[in-house]
């Protein structure tokens with residue numbers, strides 16, 4: 278339902294989020310579970326969740342960190358390494374709680390050092406995933422230091438992902454947090470087994486927001502914000518009505534001092550206002566009527582899970598984002614810190 282000041286949609290889910298661990302968990306889970314029904318929980322912990330036991334133990338810690346009465350459901354993901362076995366995939370799948378495995382090319386992003394060094398190393402694992410129906414989630418960037426950082430996603434599609442989807446046509450693949458027109462085109466041209474998540478920050482911002490008139494470290498995330506034409510292509514994809522694109526915030530908190538540093542960490546925090554940020558982007562594009570499918574239908578449909586059956590309501594009401602939020606024993610500076618937002622849930 279839409280009218281001038283209210284927007285009611287089926288309860289959304291977040292198909293890509295980092296909740297971290299330890300003392301940070303109660304803060305990240307509180308924000309993530311505010312209205313998201315489920316979330317795909319990224320496994321790039323230190324050390325990463327590489328086996329069924331560690332992923333399931335992490336799930337228990339997340340469940341324990343939920344606010345009283347919360348029904349928030351964490352959907353777990355195995356972190357693929359060169360040593361992952363097909364047996365581990367089958368064991369993980371049998372739990373019913375581990376729904377995907379994540380390919381981090383080694384060194385591509387935050388906590389990816391244990392990732393896969395050569396994708397051919399995991400072909401037997403991908404075959405097992407295809408067989409049991411476990412999704413492959415991909416951080417799609419090459420790590421070759423000779424490739425320009427702004428080209429790493431495009432080169433990954435051409436040199437790596439094209440091979441994977443050709444060799445494993447029945448494997449369901451989600452290209453995570455896409456940032457380029459090239460990725461939009463790749464996903465559109467691929468079979469129905471290939472989809473993509475899009476973050477709110479890649480819909481709202483381009484590299485000028487990060488680099489023009491001063492460097493703004495809280496916009497620094499991977500894959501890095503690209504030029505405006507890519508932002509426009511992402512907006513067009515998200516609002517197109519195509520079932521291949523869905524909500525994944527990639528909300529990735531780092532403590533303030535780890536971002537505001539000579540060598541700052543990659544990752545932007547958006548879970549404090551996830552659907553509100555997407556609503557601003559969709560409204561700006563004149564496509565608020567497309568938000569529900571993107572946020573609440575396309576994800577569960579692709580994962581073969583039921584859609585949520587209840588609703589949330591966004592209200593057109595201005596509020597100011599705090600300068601920071603607590604994050605364990607430190608703080609995190611969220612996207613739009615100190616700025617006004619125009620949609621509110623509640």
Ligand SMILES: NC(=O)N[C@@H](CC(=O)O)C(=O)O
Pocket residue numbers: 295321386387388416497498499500527529530543544545
């Ligand atoms: N997106 C990021 O810039 N950072 C993520 C990792 C990731 O999703 O690549 C993180 O864990 O901090």
Ligand SMILES: [Zn+2]
Pocket residue numbers: 386416453454499500
């Ligand atoms: Zn990533």
Ligand SMILES: [Zn+2]
Pocket residue numbers: 293294295319454527528529
């Ligand atoms: Zn991520």
